[in-house]
Amino acid sequence: MAAVAITTLADVIAALGGDLHGDAHTEIDSLQPLAEASARSLAFLANPRYQSQLNESRAACVIVAPALAEVAAARGAAIVTPDPYLYFARLTQWWAARVRPQSAARIHPSAVIDPSATIGADVDIGPLAVVEADARIGDGARIGAHCVIERNARIGAGTRLAARVTLGFDCSIGERCIVHGGVVIGADGFGFAPSQGAWVKIEQLGAVRIGNEVEIGANTCIDRGALGDTVIEDGVKLDNLIQIAHNVQVGAHTAMAGCVGVAGSAVIGKHCTVGGAAIILGHLSLVDGVHVSAGTAITRSINKPGIYSGMFPFDDNASWEKNAATLRQLHALRERVRALEKNLK
Amino acid sequence: MAAVAITTLADVIAALGGDLHGDAHTEIDSLQPLAEASARSLAFLANPRYQSQLNESRAACVIVAPALAEVAAARGAAIVTPDPYLYFARLTQWWAARVRPQSAARIHPSAVIDPSATIGADVDIGPLAVVEADARIGDGARIGAHCVIERNARIGAGTRLAARVTLGFDCSIGERCIVHGGVVIGADGFGFAPSQGAWVKIEQLGAVRIGNEVEIGANTCIDRGALGDTVIEDGVKLDNLIQIAHNVQVGAHTAMAGCVGVAGSAVIGKHCTVGGAAIILGHLSLVDGVHVSAGTAITRSINKPGIYSGMFPFDDNASWEKNAATLRQLHALRERVRALEKNLK
Amino acid sequence: MAAVAITTLADVIAALGGDLHGDAHTEIDSLQPLAEASARSLAFLANPRYQSQLNESRAACVIVAPALAEVAAARGAAIVTPDPYLYFARLTQWWAARVRPQSAARIHPSAVIDPSATIGADVDIGPLAVVEADARIGDGARIGAHCVIERNARIGAGTRLAARVTLGFDCSIGERCIVHGGVVIGADGFGFAPSQGAWVKIEQLGAVRIGNEVEIGANTCIDRGALGDTVIEDGVKLDNLIQIAHNVQVGAHTAMAGCVGVAGSAVIGKHCTVGGAAIILGHLSLVDGVHVSAGTAITRSINKPGIYSGMFPFDDNASWEKNAATLRQLHALRERVRALEKNLK
Structure with missing residues (x-):
């Protein structure tokens, strides 16, 4: 309590x-x-x-x-x-x-901070956090225990990272953001070229750029871009266990519920909402004001604001089994209806 | 091996x-x-x-x-x-x-433990763990390397946390529990009020209360409640990468497989099972003894024990494409059947 | 940038x-x-x-x-x-x-390394990493900050672990692998025997064996086997937030996109691809060269290479609702078509 x-x-x-x-x-x-x-x-x-x-x-x-x-x-x-x-x-x-008790900002003596890092005023750095070379942390930021701020990463003023967050090298996050535990920002995007039955790694040369007033839920992942950057605009709210792939762009004030997956290079508009466990495939775009229902797979671009859904309606198992079995012959059923219609004419 | x-x-x-x-x-x-x-x-x-x-x-x-x-x-x-x-x-x-070698309990000298924390007898605390002010750890508990036990959190006797677990402030976990690596208990629930096109954060004032003999899989997240607490009752078993949103209640001895998502304020009964990657929407309730199949989206309350399913039956891609395309005209197909029936009468 | x-x-x-x-x-x-x-x-x-x-x-x-x-x-x-x-x-x-700046390999003085661990030449171990008893780390490996390498775990030459990776006891990973942040290798598989309304834990006695040139995305989980080992063969590429359950076998050069879940004892062939958020149920097998589309639930074994799909086609919400409602009566609709056909004969 x-x-x-x-x-x-x-x-x-x-x-x-x-x-x-x-x-x-x-x-x-x-x-x-x-x-x-x-x-x-x-x-x-x-x-x-x-x-x-x-x-x-x-x-x-x-x-x-x-x-x-x-x-x-x-x-x-x-x-x-x-x-x-x-x-x-x-x-x-x-x-x-x-x-909630507000402790005074302090840099815990057990934190490992590279001397080349720039630490603003009133910054709090928790026990055993790591801040690498050339990282810059803005005024009033709070870095939780066990965070890892990699080289040349930037954190805006007033942003708070919970314990155990990774902000990858060259990545940046804006002001007044909140990042919850276990988040990984800036892991490599998933890119490989096939060659003789194996996969050759495409080094991910971009970074992640996150705007102001963004909130990111626990254990969510935002990958760095392959060439350009992955971009999360101002005011975006991401729940837990979300996957944002390389070079995705999420428009300002868009909110996504838990377990959503967004594949590479998808461009999502502003003021969108994405329901839990929905997935958005790669290389497509959603205009502003698109609302995706939970559990829906978006497989092509959406050019019109509105609500979009695609979820198998659940049922008691016996009913589902009968309907699902019939669904596998749905096309044939349509042909039968067509034949009937022809017959009747 | x-x-x-x-x-x-x-x-x-x-x-x-x-x-x-x-x-x-x-x-x-x-x-x-x-x-x-x-x-x-x-x-x-x-x-x-x-x-x-x-x-x-x-x-x-x-x-x-x-x-x-x-x-x-x-x-x-x-x-x-x-x-x-x-x-x-x-x-x-x-x-x-x-x-398995059983090492004697010891508090590793590298752990950072606030002097106000209460540590029971025979407690093992791993290297570089952090235990904050007023935390209480019961007899015989084992806290893995790199765990973060935030202020005023409580851990019952005999409970074991693997490496890299976060137990958030004011949250509690009972006795003889097992928590695997990367788990985040007590991150903020996902709550925002819309205002002029942006989202205003609803501070999450509740906590997480977890009963006895609960097991929680790797990288699973259990958010703190918005007002009251998120509650996981005795004997619950959660697999990896599960999302439990704020104010969810999970009844005793319910088990969930990997990648399940449970949205806010859902109330799940006792002795339920939830298959992998199923999702349960928010503000609904499932009675005791409900079994949800893998991949199923539960979109309304269930008042009767039993097995519930809702998964699109997979097929070779060509067959699926034909059936899926027809599915998008299913309602129209029904109207055609209705017309045929009328016609025949 | x-x-x-x-x-x-x-x-x-x-x-x-x-x-x-x-x-x-x-x-x-x-x-x-x-x-x-x-x-x-x-x-x-x-x-x-x-x-x-x-x-x-x-x-x-x-x-x-x-x-x-x-x-x-x-x-x-x-x-x-x-x-x-x-x-x-x-x-x-x-x-x-x-x-990218290449720093010389060094073992950071803040790392906690058991004296019985074997550390190869030119190994880099980041700040605050933990290496437990009898662990072996091959030449040229790089262990990120805050990694936990548990007792008797093995890491092959040239393998790189990002910050905050857990490699569980007795588990092994081969040469030239890349493991991203937050990955948990070797948590317990999810196994319980029901007894008098509660669940009795089946201790997971196996480990995880990972081949060479494997890449594992951020916050992905690979559980240890119940009796034998969970096995990931050479050249496998796993994206972020994937769940690999106990005793799964993933064949060489198979690639899986983010948010995939593979249930216990599934055997997946070589050169397969699995699209994002697809799930593969337990105790079934996929031959080499199977390609599973995103969002698809594989519920039985696949004995023939090819592309397999099963995703509800999304639509504007109103259209979806009409079609979904009809889908729940699909079997009845087929019966009506059958009756019409009979009638016409």
């Missing part, structure tokens, strides 16, 4: 704004979902679909949109704000800053 | 029980599958379907169920036991304890 | 051969794709399909096959060679050797 710290609604409003309906002295000791809230919890209702939870909730106060102000206030305190989910996001940030 | 150590059937029976048919002095130098067994191997036959392998096997002794006692004894030594596969599992444990 | 270093076409030809059409003194400062080439770039055209790019490219020189020699030479310098892609691969190797 996370740490607990008591505050009041007055403090919340002072920090984040919003119209308070109810007693400003009400004490709050936790943020909770409506259904799990206690009498000292602050909860939120972003989706009107869950309005029925409002009356059953024990929350001390609920964050709601204006349309629900009256209903919410009727049951207890309420904070009214145009976008409750956004308010909630900011609230979690404010809350985290309060409850 | 693993180490070799000679034993006798008498020793095996003394340690693990079972009815021996044959010479107790028979020497054994390896455990092997029936098909690969040598004249000094101990093998097992759990599945009657493989009975035909019995006569062809060169194994010195075969572990079998009572129904096969006679057949097995006719060809050589046999250990008869009600559940040969379970007997075999226990045999591997006994074998491993014999052949 | 990667480092820049100027060379001439004369130097390239001297190192790699090929027929030069044009001025040998032409200076080159980069290798680039045709479309992105500058007036000092060397580019290549391997696929005649992209011939149209030839005239638009600003490349100083283009590597082409004899059939395109005339066309290429008409627009500028050209290197003519029977296999331009292979030539390009060798060129990247030559280029990388020129532009």
